[in-house]
Amino acid sequence: MIRLLKEGNITELDKRELIDLIKESQAIAIKVNGVLKDLSALDSINSHDTLEIVSQNSPEGLEILRHSTAHVMAHAVKELFPDVKVTIGPAIEDGFYYDFDRESSFTEEELRKIEKKMQEIIKARKPFIRREISKEEAIKLFENLGEDYKIEIINEIEDDKVSIYEEGGFVDLCRGPHIPHTGMIKAFKLLNVAGAYWRGDEKNKMLQRIYGTAFPSKEELEAYLRFLEEIKKRDHRRLGKQLRLFDISDEIGAGLIIWLPNGAVVRKVIEDFWKDEHLKAGYQLLYTPHIAKLELWNKSGHLDFYRENMFAPMSVDEVAYQLKPMNCPFHIQVYKSELRSYRDLPLRFAELGTVYRYERSGVLHGLLRVRGFTQDDAHIFCTEENLEEEIQKVLDFTIFILSTFGFDNYEIYISTRPEKYVGTLENWDRATNALEQALKERNLPYQIDPGEGVFYGPKIDIKIKDVLNRAWQCSTIQVDFNIPERFDITYRGKDGYEHRPIMIHRALMGSLERFMGVLIEHYAGAFPTWLSPVQAVIMTISEKHINYAENIYKKLRDEGLRVKLDRENEKIGYKIRQATLDKIPYMLIIGDKEAEGGRIxxxxxxxxxxxxxxLEKFIELVKKEIKERKNIKEVPK
Incomplete structure (x- = not known):
């Protein structure tokens, strides 16, 4: 009899019953005592082993299916382009990739040829056969095949033996497991080609990476491809150019954002709203320098734990200075500028502070991954007695800000102590407990993200969900017992003695650049009226209506609306199409009946x-909409 684990319960089956169940469940692999294995491992199962069936619809099964499809793709590439060298081809979220050493990039036509060859391999239903061989045998095998990258990987493996997989004459180094045969691949698509350095190191050779995806059914694949098309339509880089929101220039530098007039207007609206709400919430606004002495970052601990993300220092009067990667040491200095009492706490400092962090050129991505960005940063100095209450207030504030911008769905994580950290375990536990209790008090569900805290403390991370249900990391709340100690900041308590305050680091939107990128994609560029760079455009049917249109334009401007007057001598249909492309919320059309009746x-x-x-009624409606920061009918579904 064989012990089968299913939905937490163990059932004993004989081998025939198990085989029938495997066929019925469309299994592609098994777990033996919690370890993933090929279906062929059934032959070696003992009665004391516990077995789990892995179906192709499970997360693990889908990963195996995609990994196997990556092998089939590599097989097809080798048949079509024998001189190409293969490297690695893992499954990733939503698909797979394989990296190839080839001097030129694969073209769209070549991708289609590879797909066609893959279909031939799949139709042949070739089995995936696993073998374990010694490292020496493996090196000799891949030397004969001319696969240098595989040999490099084998030499780094500590075990005496390695596993290889063969299907249809194609051999690859792999731990597995894989699907039983190629015919189990039902629906796949090669998506695009990108450059990728070997092992992600810019000093190594540039490889050609082919991305693809695979699903258990054609229906699921087609739904995913439609999803990708929707993502393309919403791509903030394309819309940013179309709507003239921002620019990135090679002459200025990669990862450095130029806010164009339309984008600058949206940013101003966001900043004004942010500042007004922070003042209402009892924060004091700050502005701090963009550089500081390098020693400041040594004292804060950033040089020890964050150096790889910092730009190289500069010399000023023979003193080393650093572009700031964080705002927190500056806010510490503001705290230290006066003697503080328990009566002053909690003390809340907020700043839209621009910081600079080094990112590799290969990971830069529009507004979402940049080298210079403005954090909506704040630091709260409080006592241990009011720590939990302050975290709750920050949670409430975060949810208010996010919901105002149209984000009501999110995932919440508590990121705990990393391997490399400062401070005592006792303080880490106190900080983590305070974060957990605040979430529980607000009845907010959360997950634990082990080891992902920052070096000085644990944190709450809030990932907002956009209209396509994609998660974006934006908001963060961090508790820090350590930096106040490093800078030796204190307050005088009720007892007349000096005490150490606790510091809360928090950002509600994360960075203005990243948040703007998410907003563009969430709304597909069709911002709610309160955020739209142009809220209304006035368009005339003919030149004789210009005087009336100019009067309307002046009245709307006087009422504080962002309005544009289209005086061009074009047909009204053209003007409407252009305003629609510019995603302007309201178009005011002026013709004979409007001019004669004093209406719009x-x-x-x-x-x-x-x-x-x-006109007065229109102004009243729009100003109400702007004041309430709502535009429900304009939010893409």
Whole structure:
């Protein structure tokens, strides 16, 4: 009899019953005592082993399916391009990739040829056969095949033996497991090609990486491809250019953002809202320098734990200075500028502080991964007695800010102590407990993300979900007992003695650049009216209506609306199309009946026309919408 673990329960089956169950469940692999193995491992199972069935629809099964598809892709590439060398080909989230050493990039036409060859291999239903051989045998095998990268990997393996997989004459170094045969691949698609350095090191050779995806069914694949098309439509880099929001120039430098006039308007609206709400919440606003003496970062601990993310220091009057990667040491200095009492606490400092961090050129991505960005940063200095309450207030503030921008779904994580850290275990436990208790008090569900805290303390990370249900890391709340100790900051307590405050680091939006990128993709560039760089455009049907249109333009400007007047001598259909492409919320059309009746015709960017209304009524409606920061009918579904 064989012990089968299913949904937490163990059932004993004979081998025939097990085989029938495996066929019924469309299994592609098994777990033996918790270890993933090929289905062929059934032959070696003992009665004391515990078995689990892995179906292709499970997360582990889907990963195996995609990993096997990556092998089939490598097989197809080798058949079509024998001189290409293969490197590694793992499954990743939503798909797989394989890196190839080839001087030129693969073209779209070549990708289609590779897909066609893959279909031939799949149709042949060739089995994946696993073998364990000695390292010496493996090196000799891959030397004969001319696969230098495989030999490099083998030489780094500590075990005496390695496993290889063969299917249809193609041999690859791999731990496995794999699907039983190639015919189990039902739906796949090669997506794109990108450059990738061997082992991710810019000093190594540039390889050609082919990305693809695979699913258990064609329906799932087609749904995913539709999802990718929607992502393309919402790509903030494309929309940023179309809507003239931001630019990145090689002449200025990679990862450095230029905010164009339209983007600058949106940023101003965000900043004004952020500042007003922080003042209401009892924060004091700060501005701090962009550089400081290098010694400041040594004292804060950033040089020891964060140096690889910092730009090289510069020399000023023979003293080393550093572009700031963080704002916190500056806020510490503000705290130290006066003697502090328990009556002053909690003390809340907030700053839209621009910081600079080194990122490899290969990971830079529009607004989402940059080298210079503005954090909506704040630091709260408090006593241990009011720590939990302050965390709860920050949670409430975060949720208010996010919901105002249209984000009501999120995932919350507590990131715990990393391997490399400062401070005592006791302080780490106190800080982690305070974060957990605050979340429990607010009835907010959370998960633990082990080892992902920052070097000075644990943190709450909030990942917002956009309209496509993609998660984006933005908000963070961090408790820090350590930096106050490093800088020796104190406050005088009720007892007349000096005590050490606790420091809370927090960012609600994360960075303005990243948050703007997420906003663009969430709304597909069609911002709610309160955020839109141009809220209304006035368009005339003919030149004789310009005087009336100019009067309307002046009235709207006087009311504080962001409005544009389109005086161009073009057909009204062209003007409407252009305003729609620019995603302007309201189009005010002026013709004979509007000019004669002293009214306006209003068209929404969705294509809906409102009734002919008085200008004053329109102003009242739009100002109410802006004040409430709502535009529900304009939020993409």
């Amino acid at each position: 015709t209003v068209r929404l960017r969705s294509g809906e026309n409102l009734e002919l209304i008085e």
